[in-house]
Amino acid sequence: MLEDYYLSRLLSGHLDPRLVSNLEFLILLFLMMLVMNALELSGMLSSVGRRIVNRAGTERRLALLLCFLVFLASAFLTNDVVLLGIVPLTIVVGVVSRVDVRTLGIFEGIAANAGSLLTPFGNPQNIFISVHYDVPVGDFLLGMLPLWLISLALLLLLVAARFGERRLHPVRMKHSHRWMAALGILALLFIFLPFGRLLPIIVIAPVVLGLLLSTGKMPRILRMFDWRLFGLFVVIAFVTYFALTLYALELSGPALLFSSAGLSQVVSNVPATFVLSGAADWRLLAIGVNIGGSGTLISSIATLIAYRYVKRYDARTRALDFMKWGALFFSAQLLATVPVLLWTGIL
Template sequence: MAFKALLARAWQGLRKDRFLQILLLALVGLSLVSRTPLPSYPALVDWPTIAALTGLLALTQGVETSGALHRLGHWLVGYMTSERAAALCLVTAAAVLSTVLTNDVALFVIVPLTLGICRITPLPTTRLVVFEALAVNAGSALTPIGNPQNLFLWQLSGTSFAQFVWHMLPLVAVLMLLLWAVTALAFSGRLLQTSDPQSEHLLHKRLLAVSLLLYPVFLVLTDLHYAPWALLAVLLCLGSIRWRVLAHIDWGLLLVFVLMFIDLRLLVGLDVVQQALAGWGLAQPMHLFWAGIATSQIVSNVPAAIALAEFSKDWKVLAYAVNIGGFGLMVGSLANLIALRMAPDKRAWISFHVWSVPFLVAGAAVGWVLLFAM
């Protein structure tokens, strides 16, 4: 009965997921015009990435189910005097974590914590999650390990870690200053008050301890290219302690990522797309810059970096372009999709674009000045 209820809930969730339905329709359309054989579609999916994402979702759910985030939220609220202070603290934490843990892992830590804090004090949840998505896009641009496109371009460039950071530092510094300024304006200075007694929430210490211990082990094994085996270990460990943790994983998000891999790779593989890229004059840095931003809005910044690197090895311009391209439309960065899926408001994408599109314009202007006008 419990399994049937889980399936019914999952089906209801999928029926209400408009973005998932759009991806399915796109898959049908691309299948009609693509020459890629249907049996080869699974090979288009980056399964190690899906395994890594599943493991992170499971571990995050384990920490959240343990009640630890609720208690941490209570503790943090004691130090956050106002809505503005809370927003600046969470946005900064998201940006800093993204420089070392990658943008998606930072969201898996910060967004559940934010949701826990919002349950005990009246804060604009959707707006906070949106600004945290902007923060990880800005912060992760700083280091070669902050996001997948930087890791790819770092390997392509052959430069040192410090040299990569030094090149990205001016862009990230300006973007963070803009983000802090906009955050201070977007959130009020009203005082925070908790509305939920801490004593009512128990802490599942064993589940918390296992989840926290598995985090570094899982990340190390994933980095060593053992993500599928690491995922199996995580699911077995968490399932043996509390199987409901696995039931509450956002399986719909995983399906969204699978479909995105297939759709985007079918799109990039079309002759008309390849011809368009070849005709953009990407040997010219200015053309490469604008192409990187524009392409990110269509296929996301990681595939954009990989595709454009076939036409130009100017990693400095390309790094600026695809990191700026993470702003704008929600498809610009996979981190955007993760944040919006974790937000409780299904219309969060509207709020996201209200803030993200101006950031794309500002980021493009800043990048252009730093690269071509100085």
């Protein structure tokens, strides 16, 4: 019965299925951003952030904890969704602990890109590759595991080197509006249901909006909404759709690896994946576009999310700040991965 209410079924014959998929993604992002605003208003993020600060004890442990959390969660919940939840929390943590939120946000963007590369559902490009090449989940995990482990080691080294052992002073706990927080968490659970295809989006959206309306704070939630960031998502979604209509280049070997990583710096890694989807080797393509997720500001949506939130918190944040650390991680990933690919005969 419910299958008849999926957008892909309702709009079949009217819109390209790939465009429908992009529309569903945009609706989910819109709802997710509204819910995170509600949770911020409820005081729940502040409460959780203060608890994390008190448990971490030092600046370095706090940074390692948050970055590892983003890295691990991104493999299973998709990197964009994880950042929409964690970066606002990080800003709260920065306020109460006086940690360098700008640098921590940069590393969380890197962690989201790096962590999400492991699974076929960790990010949009992996979803496309796994479907386009019909890659079994087990094969995908094994193919990406070496790069995932290399990325984790590099991330932890960079974070540990950048953040010191400054002691964090214990902060007082604050009460949150539990009823509003509970409604926000319930709405969050409903948003995640489409990822398991449990309920169609036209059922999810009214339920989530109804829960948010019942908080009595909907006008404030909408005033907090970042329309610029959402507008950027809309542009990227349609650029991605039109990239599918381009001729799919058939590259292989080193040309595929370096072209996919390099093209991602210019057009973002999702459109780059579509443009190069004529390649026979799914693994080299996946490795290239995932390495390419770090580097420039537009190399991935995750980087843009992290930048936008941190910029809103600290107006002094520059694109160059993100690109400096992103380029360093991109170069380190590439230099560490190429010898492994040569040794295993993949390249």
